[in-house]
Amino acid sequence: MKQSALRHHSFGKPLEVLQLEQIAQPEPRAGEVRVKLEFATINPSDYGMIGGSYGNLRELPAVAGREGVGVVDALGADVSGIEIGTRVRFPGEDGAWQAAACVAADELLIVPPEVPVEQAAISFINPPTAYCLLKKIVDLKPGDWVIQNAGNSAVGLSVIQMAKAMGLKTISQVRREELVEPLKAMGADHVVLEGTGWAKGVSEITRGAVVQLALNSIGGESAIDQIKALGDGGTQVTFGGMVGDKVRFPTRFLIFNDVRLTGFWWDRYGKRNGLVGVRDVMAEVYAMMADGRLSLPIEKTYSFSEYESAIQHDSQPRLGKVLLQP
Ligand SMILES: NC(=O)c1ccc[n+]([C@@H]2O[C@H](COP(=O)([O-])OP(=O)(O)OC[C@H]3O[C@@H](n4cnc5c(N)ncnc54)[C@H](OP(=O)(O)O)[C@@H]3O)[C@@H](O)[C@H]2O)c1
Known part of the structure; x- marks a missing residue:
């Protein structure tokens, strides 16, 4: 055959x-x-x-x-x-x-x-990655703020919907104006356009709350904006490099703001935690997909x-x- x-x-x-x-x-x-x-x-x-x-x-x-x-x-x-x-x-x-x-x-x-x-x-790659990014990197509490780029990607839309289900607040960076309303309709708290200098006004967006986690799958200027927007002791996790560029960072933020840079790969998570670990994460993903809290276009x-x-x-x-x- x-x-x-x-x-x-x-x-x-x-x-x-x-x-x-x-x-x-x-x-x-x-x-x-x-x-x-x-x-x-x-x-x-x-x-x-x-x-x-x-x-x-x-x-x-x-x-x-x-x-x-x-x-x-x-x-x-x-x-x-x-x-x-x-x-x-x-x-x-x-x-x-x-x-x-x-x-x-x-x-x-x-x-x-x-x-x-x-x-x-x-369901098998992007939603569990989003879940791990929100749950396994830093200890976030309801009301905490998260920034992400590629807000309209499958990971990005998963982050928006999962964060809402977890009581977290999101700022999503996108490249196209026409994405702002659809993302808000899916639960995004705030959507910003890349290249508009939005990072300077982040404390107005969060009403003074410190942003603790930035999710970077793009690199380049988009990632640098995130580092500028992170609060003291904040963490940026890089899990993709869509611009294909080397990751650059403004040194002063590492020194004076104690910003942390780290990475994540779902494949490695699976190898480290085995099938049991993967099934545990997938059970969380499926609970949200089954009742409609997570639905990707x-x-x-x-x-x-x-x-x-x-x-x-x-x-x-x-x-x-x-x-x-x-
Ligand atoms: N490390 C891991 O374990 C892991 C797991 C899953 C995914 N990822 C990574 O996460 C990222 C998103 O994956 P996905 O499947 O969710 O993506 P997707 O749904 O295919 O969407 C692609 C996204 O990338 C953006 N994009 C493409 N080229 C770009 C560029 N040159 N500059 C800025 N933005 C660009 C697109 O924005 P436009 O709509 O504006 O073009 C869109 O938001 C990828 O980098 C992927 O490799 C990593």
């Missing part, structure tokens, strides 16, 4: 190296199940893996993609307690942009039935055969994830 997969045989730009291919459909070995893909996500880190710049790379030729949701469609020998049709995280380690993949049954991450399938497809879904249009669409201004279906 053959199945479709989006693969690349060299590292490079997605539209130059990706190909839709027919590869052998995997059969589950003893102790494994096969998962059939329902929806896969396009994330910025996919481009890092396809381009060869990400923190962990696959051997070539490689199936692209890291995130998706699917249903169990075949059981290997010695597997019990799992039913065909159970919705689970698609095993993304060997690439999520393929019709099916196998995984050890005891490593399955089961999606609760209350979670809508398209929300589940985008979907921009459009494309079939694998339309992958070029999907990638072009993903690089346009948008407010939501682009999904792929086999």
